[in-house]
Amino acid sequence: MHSFTEENYIKAIFKLSVNGTQDVNTNAIAEALDTKAASVTDMLRKLSAKGLVHYVRYKGVSLSEEGKLLALQIIRKHRLWEVFLVDKLKFNWDEVHEVAEELEHITSELLVKRLDEFLGYPKFDPHGDPIPSETGEMNLKKQKLLAEMEINTSGVVLGVNDSQPLFLKFLDKIGISLGATIKVIDKIEFDNSLEINIGNNNTILISSEVSKNIFMSV
Amino acid sequence: MHSFTEENYIKAIFKLSVNGTQDVNTNAIAEALDTKAASVTDMLRKLSAKGLVHYVRYKGVSLSEEGKLLALQIIRKHRLWEVFLVDKLKFNWDEVHEVAEELEHITSELLVKRLDEFLGYPKFDPHGDPIPSETGEMNLKKQKLLAEMEINTSGVVLGVNDSQPLFLKFLDKIGISLGATIKVIDKIEFDNSLEINIGNNNTILISSEVSKNIFMSV
DNA sequence: ATTCACAATTCGGCATTCATAATTCTTTTA
DNA sequence: TAAAAGAATTATGAATGCCGAATTGTGAAT
Ligand SMILES: [Mn+2]
Ligand SMILES: [Mn+2]
Ligand SMILES: [Mn+2]
Ligand SMILES: [Mn+2]
Numbered sequence: 390m391h392s393f394t395e396e397n398y399i400k401a402i403f404k405l406s407v408n409g410t411q412d413v414n415t416n417a418i419a420e421a422l423d424t425k426a427a428s429v430t431d432m433l434r435k436l437s438a439k440g441l442v443h444y445v446r447y448k449g450v451s452l453s454e455e456g457k458l459l460a461l462q463i464i465r466k467h468r469l470w471e472v473f474l475v476d477k478l479k480f481n482w483d484e485v486h487e488v489a490e491e492l493e494h495i496t497s498e499l500l501v502k503r504l505d506e507f508l509g510y511p512k513f514d515p516h517g518d519p520i521p522s523e524t525g526e527m528n529l530k531k532q533k534l535l536a537e538m539e540i541n542t543s544g545v546v547l548g549v550n551d552s553q554p555l556f557l558k559f560l561d562k563i564g565i566s567l568g569a570t571i572k573v574i575d576k577i578e579f580d581n582s583l584e585i586n587i588g589n590n591n592t593i594l595i596s597s598e599v600s601k602n603i604f605m606s607v
Numbered sequence: 608m609h610s611f612t613e614e615n616y617i618k619a620i621f622k623l624s625v626n627g628t629q630d631v632n633t634n635a636i637a638e639a640l641d642t643k644a645a646s647v648t649d650m651l652r653k654l655s656a657k658g659l660v661h662y663v664r665y666k667g668v669s670l671s672e673e674g675k676l677l678a679l680q681i682i683r684k685h686r687l688w689e690v691f692l693v694d695k696l697k698f699n700w701d702e703v704h705e706v707a708e709e710l711e712h713i714t715s716e717l718l719v720k721r722l723d724e725f726l727g728y729p730k731f732d733p734h735g736d737p738i739p740s741e742t743g744e745m746n747l748k749k750q751k752l753l754a755e756m757e758i759n760t761s762g763v764v765l766g767v768n769d770s771q772p773l774f775l776k777f778l779d780k781i782g783i784s785l786g787a788t789i790k791v792i793d794k795i796e797f798d799n800s801l802e803i804n805i806g807n808n809n810t811i812l813i814s815s816e817v818s819k820n821i822f823m824s825v
Numbered sequence: 826a827t828t829c830a831c832a833a834t835t836c837g838g839c840a841t842t843c844a845t846a847a848t849t850c851t852t853t854t855a
Numbered sequence: 856t857a858a859a860a861g862a863a864t865t866a867t868g869a870a871t872g873c874c875g876a877a878t879t880g881t882g883a884a885t
Contacts, residue, residue, distance in 0.1 A: 394842070415863055428843050430864055435841090447850055447863060478721040488715045497706045503696040612872065633833055646873050648834055653871090665833060665880055 391439075393494045396463050397422060398432050399441060400493075402452055403460035410457070412449030461525035467493040468514035468521075469504050475515040476508060482515040482566075483557035516557075517548020517567050517604060531607045535571065535583070536600035543572040544605035551602040560603075563593055571605065609657075611712045614681050615640060616650050617659060618711075620670055621678035628675070630667030679743035685711035686732035686739075687722050693733040694726060700733040700784075701775035734775075735766020735785050735822060749825045753789065753801070754818035761790040762823035769820040777817070782809055789823065 391399075401421045403409045415433070419426045437444040441456035452460060470492040474480040480488075502523075505511075512528055513519055519527040532547045546569045549557070560566065564587050574592060575584040581597035609617075619639045621627045633651070637644045655662040659674035670678060688710040692698040698706075720741075723729075730746055731737055737745040750765045764787045767775070778784065782805050792810060793802040799815035 392841080416861095424842095425844055426863065427845080427865080431842075474718075478718070478725055480717070480721070484717070488713070488718055491713050491715075495706070495709050497709075499698070499702070500692070500696070500706055503698070507696055610871080634831095642872095643874055644833065645835085645875080649872070 390496065391441075391459070394432070395436065395439075395441075396459070396494055398429075398436060399452065399456055399460045400463050400467075402442065402450060403457065403464070406451060409452045409460055412451050414449065418450075458525050461521040461527075462523075463493050465521040465523070465525075466495070466501055468518060469501065469508060469511070471514045471516070472508050472511045472520075473504060476511075481557075481561070483552075483554040483561070485515060486552050486554070513548070515567070516552050517546075530604070532604040533607055534601055535573075535585075535603040535605050536581070536597055538573045538605060540573050540576055543570055544607075545570055546603060547606055548604040549602055550604060556599075556602065559599070563595070564588065564591060565603070571603075608714065609659075609677070612650070613654065613657075613659075614677070614712055616647075616654060617670065617674055617678045618681050618685075620660065620668060621675065621682070624669060627670045627678055630669050632667065636668075676743050679739040679745075680741075681711050683739040683741070683743075684713070684719055686736060687719065687726060687729070689732045689734070690726050690729045690738070691722060694729075699775075699779070701770075701772040701779070703733060704770050704772075731766070733785070734770050735764075748822070750822040751825055752819055753791075753803075753821040753823050754799070754815055756791045756823060758791050758794055761788055762825075763788055764821060765824055766822040767820055768822060774817075774820060778821075781811055781813070782806065783821070789821075 398418065401418055402413050405413045405417050405421060415426050415429045418429045422429075433442065433444045433450050436442045436456070437450075440453055441459060442450050442452055444450045467489045470489040471485040474485040474488060475482055511520055513530075517530070519529060521527045530547050534550075535544075535546075538544060546565060546567055548567065549560070565571070569588055572586040572589075573583055574586055576582075577584070577594075581600075583595050583597070583600045584592065585595060585600075586592045616636065619636055620631050623631045623635050623639060633644050633647045636647045640647075651660065651662045651668050654660045654674070655668075658671055659677060660668050660670055662668045685707045688707040689703040692703040692706060693700055729738055731748075735748070737747060739745045748765050752768075753762075753764075756762060764783060764785055766785065767778070783789070787806050790804045790807075791801055792804055794800075795802070795812075799818075801813050801815070801818045802810065803813060803818075804810045
């Protein structure tokens with residue numbers, strides 16, 4: 390079995406590489422896990438010995454096939470629990486991440502199977518992120534950033550690129566949720582802010598910081 | 608915050624004392640947690656420093672008020688999760704204990720509150736054990752052991768004294784579940800086995816090992 | 826009162842995980 | 856190409872939790 394710590398490292402390495410295959414820096418991992426580079430090096434040696442990563446000193450690290458599958462299974466659990474919290478326990482989408490961060494480490498395979506069934510085999514989590522299957526496959530949605538949409542075009546919100554509670558609460562405040570229709574009215578060249586219309590109601594201005602973190606249907 | 612290990616010690620001490628107040632032996636704790644006495648002594652020093660137990664070297668240990676409440680909150684979570692697994696995820700009552708042993712350590716208070724609500728504020732877990740309230744109160748059922756019932760009297764199964772999968776599976780096999788009505792037909796003096804009738808159907812013989820682990824309504 | 830049994834503790838040491846500081850390797854830049 | 860900068864690694868050591876062996880305390884038996 391793997392410790393919580395090992396699992397968190399594996400997940401971090403997965404998220405820092407594009408699809409778990411590219412090389413990742415020690416410092417990047419340290420920052421992602423809010424720890425120090427020396428601790429990362431220690432753990433990489435250990436994960437390498439366990440066969441979960443390919444690691445060459447001073448060169449970088451990437452996940453092995455086994456490590457990649459483990460990462461996807463942890464992410465699967467994380468996202469299924471997030472769906473549970475929102476759909477069944479009425480959590481808001483900004484309240485689920487931290488709790489799922491703990492629940493993702495529960496080991497029972499039967500639990501994951503039954504939870505998936507109980508939730509109706511969801512394909513996406515409350516932030517629009519795809520839920521990997523048992524074998525690690527994910528349905529990626531065709532999407533682009535709101536920031537990249539043309540003036541006078543519309544789209545549907547498919548997900549967010551940032552699941553920080555502060556950001557999610559702001560989206561709640563201005564009425565943006567998954568499935569909402571957004572039309573780009575104008576693009577202000579000065580600061581790249583966008584004038585948008587949400588669900589044919591409010592027309593408001595959002596900064597590029599915001600529009601770069603919202604995924605829209607193509 | 609408390610580590611999983613600390614929480615498991617606190618729970619073990621609670622279960623070994625009658626209601627969390629009586630003194631408990633070092634060796635008893637070691638056996639309950641499948642560890643060694645030397646490790647227990649180490650931990651007792653630590654729990655004492657944290658104010659969770661009253662500990663006097665060579666004399667014994669008991670929970671402080673704070674420790675008792677912590678124990679009851681962990682037991683509350685354990686039993687609520689067991690209800691979830693059985694009622695919502697269709698686990699059998701012999702499959703839930705191990706998983707709940709992990710889930711009981713998840714820290715979110717909101718999660719426990721919402722789970723309780725989602726489950727309809729259950730008062731007993733799948734084994735008939737009472738679920739403590741947020742403040743640590745429990746409804747104890749009036750009950751006695753099946754082994755102590757008189758010949759020709761009937762009662763309803765309220766709980767089990769042993770939640771081992773092997774025992775629970777055996778009860779499934781012979782048709783004993785919570786709420787089942789059992790009538791004592793005969794008591795065999797030779798080995799204290801009982802001839803019982805379950806739900807006015809099967810009449811079978813059960814050993815005293817079994818009858819001493821089933822709680823019945825008075 | 827002394828001995829004995831055994832319960833409990835202390836001691837030394839191992840494995841994890843993390844951190845600081847010193848060192849080494851790689852890459853950039855002059 | 857050599858020096859400087861930056862990234863990563865190796866000491867070294869702390870805190871946690873575990874254990875075997877040696878020691879100490881307690882209560883019961885003689
Ligand atoms: Mn985690
Ligand atoms: Mn998510
Ligand atoms: Mn536990
Ligand atoms: Mn139970």
